[in-house]
Amino acid sequence: MKKKLLILLLAVACCLALVGCGQQEESKDYIDLDETAKDVVNGLSEKINGIPVGEYLSKKYPLDSEEVNIYIYGTYYPTVITDETAIKELQDSVDFNSWVFVMPGGPQEVLGGEAYYVKFNEQTTIAIYDDLAYGYIGHGTPTQDLFNIEDGEAYFNMNDEFLQKIIELNDKYREK
Numbered sequence: 073m074k075k076k077l078l079i080l081l082l083a084v085a086c087c088l089a090l091v092g093c094g095q096q097e098e099s100k101d102y103i104d105l106d107e108t109a110k111d112v113v114n115g116l117s118e119k120i121n122g123i124p125v126g127e128y129l130s131k132k133y134p135l136d137s138e139e140v141n142i143y144i145y146g147t148y149y150p151t152v153i154t155d156e157t158a159i160k161e162l163q164d165s166v167d168f169n170s171w172v173f174v175m176p177g178g179p180q181e182v183l184g185g186e187a188y189y190v191k192f193n194e195q196t197t198i199a200i201y202d203d204l205a206y207g208y209i210g211h212g213t214p215t216q217d218l219f220n221i222e223d224g225e226a227y228f229n230m231n232d233e234f235l236q237k238i239i240e241l242n243d244k245y246r247e248k
Contacts, residue, residue, distance in 0.1 A: 103173075103226055116229070117173040125228070126169030133196040133209055135163045142242045143189040143214050150191070151246040158241055162190070165237035166198070174206075174227040188238050189214040189221065197221045198230075200238065205230040 103120050120128040140159050141150035153159055187202030191213060199214070199221055200207035210224035 120173055124169070125171050125173050126167075129168040129171065129209065133168075135166060135192045135196060137163075137192040141191040141213075142238060142245075143191065143219070144242070145185065145187045145189075145219050149247070151242045153241055153245050155245075158245070162234075162237050162241060163192070165231070165234045167231050167234065170231040172229040174229060186219065188235075188242070189219065190238055199224070200230060200235055202235075202239075205232045205235040 118125055137159060138154065138156075140153045140162060142153070143150045153162070184201055184203070186199035186207050189197055189199050191197040195211055196209065197212060197214065198207060198209045199219075206227065206229055208221075208224045208227050210221035212222040214221050
């Protein structure tokens with residue numbers, strides 16, 4: 073009887089240890105500011121958690137989608153894009169490898185706010201200014217009252233080609 077109890081306790085301890093190890097691996101799914109700060113130069117970083125920004129973002133935020141919705145701040149209905157070629161052009165223009173993470177309290181003081189919210193799928197929505205390739209990335213559909221997205225990451229300097237492609241496709245596909 074004592075042997076069975078001891079074996080049961082050891083099995084439970086092993087299960088708890090395995091669960092604990094699994095949770096530690098998942099913990100890198102957020103921006104660890106302390107670790108990222110090691111790679112910061114002038115408030116900007118090309119790495120997150122020691123991983124290049126592009127690699128981190130492309131793993132965490134897939135862009136695959138059969139439909140892309142572009143929400144404009146202050147409007148209720150999104151511009152809906154279903155054309156495969158247009159979606160591919162937009163996906164290609166994102167270029168996570170050119171994005172630079174802006175540390176909280178960094179030197180970049182940007183006035184204004186996000187104007188475009190590009191929803192690729194439930195896992196990836198990008199908020200970006202309308203006159204500057206600057207914004208953040210998160211999940212879900214922007215709320216109509218606050219125009220926030222779920223679990224938004226910190227801010228990034230993005231690439232101009234992405235902003236220009238958003239403007240171009242929004243103008244082309246928006247219902248007039």
